[in-house]
Amino acid sequence: MTTSSAPGKVYLFGEHAVVYGEPAVPCAIQRRARVTVAARSDERVRVEAQELTLDGFAVTWGGDADDRPDVDVPAALVDAAMGYVEGAIEQAREAAGEPGAGFDVTIESEIPLGAGLGSSAAVVVAAIDAATRELGAPIEPEAVADRAYRVEHDVQDGEASRADTFCSAVGGAVRVQGEDCRRLGDVPNLPFVVGYDGGSGDTGALVAGVRARKEAYDFAADTIAAIGDVVRRGEQALEGGDVEEVGRLMDFNHGLLSALGVSARSLDAMVWAARDADALGAKLTGAGGGGCVVALDPTEQSRTALKYTPGCEDAFRAELDTEGVRVEE
Numbered sequence: 001m002t003t004s005s006a007p008g009k010v011y012l013f014g015e016h017a018v019v020y021g022e023p024a025v026p027c028a029i030q031r032r033a034r035v036t037v038a039a040r041s042d043e044r045v046r047v048e049a050q051e052l053t054l055d056g057f058a059v060t061w062g063g064d065a066d067d068r069p070d071v072d073v074p075a076a077l078v079d080a081a082m083g084y085v086e087g088a089i090e091q092a093r094e095a096a097g098e099p100g101a102g103f104d105v106t107i108e109s110e111i112p113l114g115a116g117l118g119s120s121a122a123v124v125v126a127a128i129d130a131a132t133r134e135l136g137a138p139i140e141p142e143a144v145a146d147r148a149y150r151v152e153h154d155v156q157d158g159e160a161s162r163a164d165t166f167c168s169a170v171g172g173a174v175r176v177q178g179e180d181c182r183r184l185g186d187v188p189n190l191p192f193v194v195g196y197d198g199g200s201g202d203t204g205a206l207v208a209g210v211r212a213r214k215e216a217y218d219f220a221a222d223t224i225a226a227i228g229d230v231v232r233r234g235e236q237a238l239e240g241g242d243v244e245e246v247g248r249l250m251d252f253n254h255g256l257l258s259a260l261g262v263s264a265r266s267l268d269a270m271v272w273a274a275r276d277a278d279a280l281g282a283k284l285t286g287a288g289g290g291g292c293v294v295a296l297d298p299t300e301q302s303r304t305a306l307k308y309t310p311g312c313e314d315a316f317r318a319e320l321d322t323e324g325v326r327v328e329e
């Protein structure tokens, strides 16, 4: 039996635009998905997920049974989660050269599903790491990231960037532009506060919506390019340790994401609550449509304001996690 864990993340800058070759800067946070795998004697895969959303579920597939889960969570959410786990197991089998390996898989996650904190990337990264180790064929975090990206790419119909999976695999603050992925060296202390509306967005549909707007309107394409400019300025501010400028640029980034149609009333309400509480900056994080916002605030004010914002279900401080995927003893 092997357990690996991998962190979730917030986007400081650049989600959505990264899908079109602009740079993005996601940062790993100290909220993890843990995946335990145990090799089976047959080719089946049994997945048990606890606390992934409000309800857990269990499902077995493989062999001749066409098992689909009989559970009390939305089918689309379960299908997406299963797609990620199935893809991760396929990648581990391929990496280890054991196409018929079966597993019992247990997933526990502190990262809400589909809420913009990189839950699917963390599950896929941890699952590939654990399953390759269980088969006696561990691979480096960069190789885990690469294989996890292929899974996200397939599940999201070819419209995924390497940002989420690379960040979860290597940890820390990273910069991703196309194939070029690297960790950022010295970043200043970033006092993240996360607000969560209890909901989630459909990443595939949101990414497709941005593509449709980009194709319909030149100014939507310009908006994506403008996000790239914000990210480049943001990197300079990060390198210079200018956290106030980072905050101002986060505000700008949120406005541009809003223009692209991926914000939501609940996300805007939380962004404004944090700004009214004198956060240095605030924006949605991840695909949008619902889920989480991230604010920068060294004081307790934004977290308190978020807690009292109608529609905000949870508000917490998120520390940067400098560690990526790791095996748990």
Ligand code: MEV
Binding pocket: 014, 015, 016, 017, 018, 019, 116, 118, 159, 160, 161, 162, 163, 164, 203, 207, 286, 287
């Ligand atoms: C989703 O967490 C981030 C997006 O940029 C999609 C991606 O990068 O794959 C919206």
